[in-house]
Amino acid sequence: MERAPLIEVSNLSFRYPDGQQALVDVNLIVREGERVALVGPNGAGKSTLILHLNGILGSQDGHVRVAGLPVAGEHVKRVRALVGLVFQEPDDQLFSPTVFEDVAYGPLYMGLPEDEVRRRVERALAAVGMEGYGDRVPHRLSAGEKKRIALATVLAMEPSVLVLDEPTAGLDPRGRRMLIRLLDSMSQTMIVSTHDLLMVRDLFPRMVILDRGRVVADGPSADLLRDRALLEAHGLELP
């Protein structure tokens, strides 16, 4: 039996105020427990699509539903608790004076009681292997540490879906390996945008190729990654 769709994007188009057409008629269904990689050249619309998944960008044309809820109006707050969004640049994601305050931010805004917030912060920091970092200030962390804490800020909200924008970008090989192992240990439904096709091969059974705002391929990563002509046509390359 097929599992219920958790994320449904139907006929989504989006144009930025400066006239740039970022998404054209995008359709995507992600079911519970799936791991999906969004790949494509820079400017393909990956980040724009991601920002639609929890209502940061409002849809102009088409619909986005998360767990059956339309991502609009009164449902947006609920959707933001369901979809944990990790931004590419951890310095954008970590905006609080201390690590603790940053990880507590999401749970606080979910209206949870303080001791529950504290419990969640502890659990989230433990889940990314950063116990005891609560008192640290973000500007004294390494890039890899920042990435892991950025993930913790979202895990503390206990979302059903993790959405990550370029999780391995800017990490050294060791940091990358640690992060991939960490992602692999997560049980949530996961959507990442990435250029890291080796990570896609190892971690994401399904792959969606975006180019110029359109979905040009959607299928098992193993098959798509073998199709050299397809990859090349969309500026991709498996090292």
Next chain:
Amino acid sequence: MADVLDPYRPRASLVHRADPRVKVAVAVMSILVTAALPLGAWPSYVLLLAAVVALAVAAQLGVGFTLRRGLIALPFALAALPLAFSTPGAPVLSLRIGPLALDATLAGVERFLSVLVKSYVSLQFAVLLTATTRFSDMLAAMRALRVPRLLVVIFGLMWRYLFLFAHEANTLRIARDARSADMGAKSGGSVAWRARVTGGMVGNLFIRGYERSERVYQAMLARGYDGDIRTFALRPLAPSEYAVLAGGMAILALLAVIGILFG
């Protein structure tokens, strides 16, 4: 870079461990008292200076730490220099610059020195506070002292991104220097040209900051920010902390009275 900008000096001292709300309240009151002391209240100035240095020593920062850092204020205090010449009284020093005759009076010199010492001492309280209190704790203290919450959030964001901004500025400077080969005596072009380059760098920083602010706002939204500012409730002050607060305020009141009597 972070070390230059971050004034916090971690030590295991009583001053560091004191509740930040007490420290912020006492430091702000010290600065107000110092500023409000009458001119020429030398005994109070000396006692205040002794208090700062004693606290700095107790905080394991050493005798010279606040004294040295307080010197930053001196160039600004020079703005008070005209007081030495504009106050009526017995002249002690005459300056003749062409047709201009300037007479420094005893009363004037005393006024000028008072302003100088007061700004020097005030700044040392601020130096001591920031060296012994984490910035995040100071923000919490400001909230407790009813500083408007939005303002506290803005301070927090400013603090958080100051380091990043400094880092970006430094990266730009390195990028410029890397392309500024020294070709002998006269390099780097005219002043106007240099100004244009610098202007471009400042503009670049502004755009980066502007774009980042948008992304940070998106990150806040993604985690549920709804325009309301939510933080943890602070624990109430313990009786012993109230005692420290009251003690600090009492000492300041005493110094103020001494200042008024002797000023």
